[in-house]
Amino acid sequence: MALVSAASPTFIYGTAWKKDSTSDLVKTAVTAGFRAIDTANQPRHYTEPLVGDALKVLAAAGVERRSLFIQTKFTPIDGHDHRVPYDPEIELKSQVRQSFESSLRHLNTDYVDSYLLHGPYNHPGLGAEDWEVWGAIEEIHRSGKAGMIGVSNVNSGQLALLVQNASIKPMVVQNRCFANRGWDRAVREICQENGIMYQGFSLLTANRNVLVHPDVLSAASRVRMHPEQVIFRFAMQVGMVPLTGTTAEGHMKEDLQVYNFELTPDEVSLIESIAG
Numbered sequence: 001m002a003l004v005s006a007a008s009p010t011f012i013y014g015t016a017w018k019k020d021s022t023s024d025l026v027k028t029a030v031t032a033g034f035r036a037i038d039t040a041n042q043p044r045h046y047t048e049p050l051v052g053d054a055l056k057v058l059a060a061a062g063v064e065r066r067s068l069f070i071q072t073k074f075t076p077i078d079g080h081d082h083r084v085p086y087d088p089e090i091e092l093k094s095q096v097r098q099s100f101e102s103s104l105r106h107l108n109t110d111y112v113d114s115y116l117l118h119g120p121y122n123h124p125g126l127g128a129e130d131w132e133v134w135g136a137i138e139e140i141h142r143s144g145k146a147g148m149i150g151v152s153n154v155n156s157g158q159l160a161l162l163v164q165n166a167s168i169k170p171m172v173v174q175n176r177c178f179a180n181r182g183w184d185r186a187v188r189e190i191c192q193e194n195g196i197m198y199q200g201f202s203l204l205t206a207n208r209n210v211l212v213h214p215d216v217l218s219a220a221s222r223v224r225m226h227p228e229q230v231i232f233r234f235a236m237q238v239g240m241v242p243l244t245g246t247t248a249e250g251h252m253k254e255d256l257q258v259y260n261f262e263l264t265p266d267e268v269s270l271i272e273s274i275a276g
Contacts, residue, residue, distance in 0.1 A: 006035065006036070006066060006067060006068055006069040006070075006113055007035075007069070008069070008197065008241075009035065009036030009069045009241055010236060010241055011034065011036065011232070011236075011241065011242060011243075011244070011255070011256065011258070012034070012036040012037070012038050012069075012071070012199060012241060012242070012243045012244075013025075013026070013029040013030075013034040013036065013037050013038065013243070013244060013245070013252075014038045014201060014243040014244065014245040015037065015038060015039045015046055015047070015051055015245070016038075016040075016045050016046055016245060017045060017046075017245070018046075018047060018050075018245075018247070019047055020047070020050070021247065022046075022047040022050035022051060022054070023050040023051070023053045023054040023057070024054075025247060026050075026051055026054035026055070026058075027054045027057060027058060028249050028252065029252055030054075030058055030063060030068070032249060032252040032253050032256060033252075033253070033256045034252065034256070035067060035068055035069060036068070036069035036070075036071070037051060037055075037068065037069070037070055037071070038071045038072075038174075038199075038243060039051045039070075039071070039072045039073075039107075040072055040073035040075055040116075040118055041072060041073065041074065041075065041085045041099050041100075041102055041103045041106065042073065042075040042079060042080060042085075042118065043080070043081070043083035043085065044079070044080055044081040044083065048072065048103060048106040048107065049106040051070075051106070051107060052105075052106045052107040052108045052109075055068070055070070055107060055108055055109070056108050059108075065109060068113075069113045069114070070107060070109065070112050070113050070114075071112065071113060071114035071115070071116065071172075072103045072107065072112055072114075072115060072116075073115070073116040073117070073118040073152060074095075074096050074099045074100065074115070074116070074117055074118060074133065074137065075099070075118040075119075076117075076118065076119065076121050076129075076133070077095075078121075079118055079119065085098070085099050085102045086098035086099045086102070091132075092129060092132045092133050092136065093132055093133070093135065093136035093139075095133075096133055096136035096137060096140070097136065097140075100115065100140055100145070100146075104145070110145065111144070111145045111146065111147070112145070112146050112147070113146075113147045113148060114146065114147060114148040114149070114150065114171075114172050115137060115140055115141070115146035115148070115149050115150075116149070116150045116151055116152050116172060116174060117130075117133055117134065117137060117150070117151045117152065118152050118153065119151075119152055119153035119154070120151070120153070120154060120158050121133070123155070123158075124155060124157055124158070125157060125158060125161065126158050126161050126162070130158075134151075134162065134166055135167075137149050138166070138167055138168045141168060142168075148171040148172050148197070149168065149170065149171055149172070150170040150171050150172025150173055150174065150196070150197070151170050151172075151173060151174075152173070152174040152175065153174075153175060153176070154173060154175065154187065155187070156186035156187045156189075156190060159173060159187055159190050159191075160190060163190060163194050163196075169194060169196075170196055171195075171196060171197060172196065172197045172199060173187060173191055173196055173197070173198050173199065174199040174200075174201060174243075175187060175198070175199070175200065175201070176200075176201055176202040176206055177200035177201065177202065177203050177206065177207075177235075177240070178202075178206050178207065179206075179207045179210045179274050179275065180207075180275055183200075183238070183240075183272060184198075184200070188238075188239065188240070191239075192239060197241055198239060198240050198241065199240070199241045199242075199243060200235055200240040200241070200242050200243065201242075201243040201245075203231055203232065203235055203242050203243070204228055204231060204244075207231070210231065210271075210274055211227040211228065211231065212227070213271075213274055215267070215270040215271060215274065216230055216231065216271060216274075218267075219263055219267045219270075219271070222267075223261040223263070225257065225258075225261060226254065228251075228254075228255075229254060229255065229257060229258050229261075230263065230271075231271075232244070232255060232258045233258040233261065233262070233263055234263060234267075234268055234271045234272075236258065237262070237263055237268050238268060238272060
């Protein structure tokens with residue numbers, strides 16, 4: 001099938017932990033201006049069917065599916081509670097197919113723009129399970145039903161192995177991004193070297209002390225923005241695609257104002273050097 005995919009996102013609205021509010025929040029985010037939505041087929045943390053309900057309502061209101069970047073994930077069994085969206089007794093590649101087809105039904109679509117492995121099975125390296133699942137994800141990409149494929153919650157060693165040995169290397173990485181770990185510098189460097197989209201989540205919640213750092217406050221004062229907006233703009237300027245999960249419409253609109261200003265190279269360097 002020919003895949004008609006949305007443009008690569010520069011800012012993503014994340015739907016984790018939204019529960020019964022998921023549909024309303026997705027509609028609000030898209031109405032505010034977001035065009036990329038992140039979810040997962042993991043009932044423990046996401047309510048993927050309600051993302052699909054929102055997409056149906058938005059489509060009826062004239063928001064075309066092809067104008068949106070929709071990303072979801074396959075979650076290994078240890079990431080689930082009792083609500084597992086596939087048969088855990090069948091082979092792994094079949095688990096991936098079951099989960100993916102379930103996601104398409106949830107999302108009322110016949111393709112996704114990005115499909116991620118929610119996290120490797122093994123640490124600190126990769127094991128047989130990871131390669132079997134990645135092979136299944138590669139097959140989904142080859143089928144034309146997933147525009148991009150990638151991995152979340154991955155370390156630099158694991159990512160290097162995938163880049164070196166996978167038939168189709170990851171196109172997307174999505175990680176929690178901590179300032180006190182160099183803003184995930186080692187993983188970001190691999191992404192930059194290999195043309196991989198790096199998505200950073202928990203940029204605010206994982207770095208609350210950064211929001212009151214003098215360098216961040218100074219930059220915020222100069223551009224007349226909030227510290228949160230400065231962090232999102234910093235992320236964009238160093239090559240990240242940030243995620244936000246705000247539940248407030250006002251904050252959604254404020255987040256999207258990051259396109260209206262730019263940090264100086266010195267401000268970016270100072271924020272990059274913050275140890276958290």
